[in-house]
Each structure stands twice: as structure tokens, then as C-alpha cells.
Amino acid sequence: MNQRDIFLSEFRGESIGTINPNSSSDENFQNQVIRPILKLQNDLFVASFHNYISKYKKDFYSQSVEKKLATIENAIQKDIKYRNALKGMVVALFTADEYALYIQSSSNLNKRMMNMLIERLKNQVQLFENHTVS
Numbered sequence: 001m002n003q004r005d006i007f008l009s010e011f012r013g014e015s016i017g018t019i020n021p022n023s024s025s026d027e028n029f030q031n032q033v034i035r036p037i038l039k040l041q042n043d044l045f046v047a048s049f050h051n052y053i054s055k056y057k058k059d060f061y062s063q064s065v066e067k068k069l070a071t072i073e074n075a076i077q078k079d080i081k082y083r084n085a086l087k088g089m090v091v092a093l094f095t096a097d098e099y100a101l102y103i104q105s106s107s108n109l110n111k112r113m114m115n116m117l118i119e120r121l122k123n124q125v126q127l128f129e130n131h132t133v134s
Contacts, residue, residue, distance in 0.1 A: 005095035012036040012093065026105055029098075030112050037093045038116055044089060045117065046127055049075070052082055053128065065125060072121045072128075076114055086117060 012033075023031075038045075049072070053060040056079075057071055076083055090113055094102060102109055 002096070005097065008093055008095050012040055025101075026108050026112065029101060029105075029109060030116070033094065033098050033102075034090065034109070034113050034116065037090050038113075038120055040093070041089055042120065042124075045086065045121065046124060048086065048089070049121055049128065052079075061129065068125050068128060069122050072125070073118050076118050076121075083114060087113065090117075 052075055053071070057075070060068065060071060063071065076086065087110060091099070091102070
């Protein structure tokens with residue numbers, strides 16, 4: 001392991017979720033790599049979504065909670081540019097070895113990553129009340 005990989009592993013912290021021998025390699029990767037990164041990057045994801053809605057969804061704050069939840073989901077699922085930016089915020093914190101594993105199953109891991117991120121933002125919808133990005 002090089003210095004960057006050691007730093008990233010220590011910086012991100014421990015696995016989140018159950019790691020067991022019956023889990024698929026994708027599930028283990030999700031719990032050992034993706035979940036700790038999502039937790040670490042949470043404030044950045046929240047700030048990023050505030051910026052997204054201020055640029056593209058100016059009516060967001062007047063929407064019902066259900067509509068806000070749908071907007072979060074649609075932004076991440078359908079806005080490819082935004083989705084790729086979010087993905088980059090996660091992938092940038094992979095070690096070289098983790099990246100090698102990721103590219104073997106990137107399509108499935110991207111789905112997992114985005115679904116977890118959608119749920120994370122939906123669970124924090126109260127943070128997206130009338131807010132001005134400073």
C-alpha cells in the first residue's frame with residue numbers, strides 16, 4: 001500500500017454494515033468502502049444538493065415533502081451530469097486496489113452507490129428547507 005492508500009483507509013474509518021462470508025463481493029465492497037465514504041462525504045453531498053436546487057430547482061422549497069423526495073430521486077437518477085459529479089466525489093476516495101475492484105463491477109456498484117446516496121439525502125430532507133447557500 002502506498003501512502004495515499006494508507007491515508008484514505010485510515011481517514012474513512014471502519015466498515016459500516018455486516019461483513020460476512022456469505023455476502024457477495026459487491027455487498028462487501030458496499031459495506032467496506034462505499035458506506036464509509038458516503039458517511040464521510042455527507043456534508044459535501046448536502047451542500048452539493050443545496051447548490052443543485054438553487055441552480056436548477058428554484059421551486060424546490062415550496063414543494064410538498066413527497067415532491068421534494070421525488071426531486072431528490074430524479075436529480076440523482078436522471079441528471080447524468082449531476083450523477084457523475086456525485087459519483088466522482090465517492091470514487092475519488094477509493095484506494096488504487098479498491099478502484100481495481102470497482103471497475104470489475106462498476107455498473108452494479110454505481111447502482112448501489114446512487115441508491116444509498118438517494119436514501120441518505122431523502123432521510124435528511126429536513127435539511128433542505130428554505131436555505132440560502134453562502
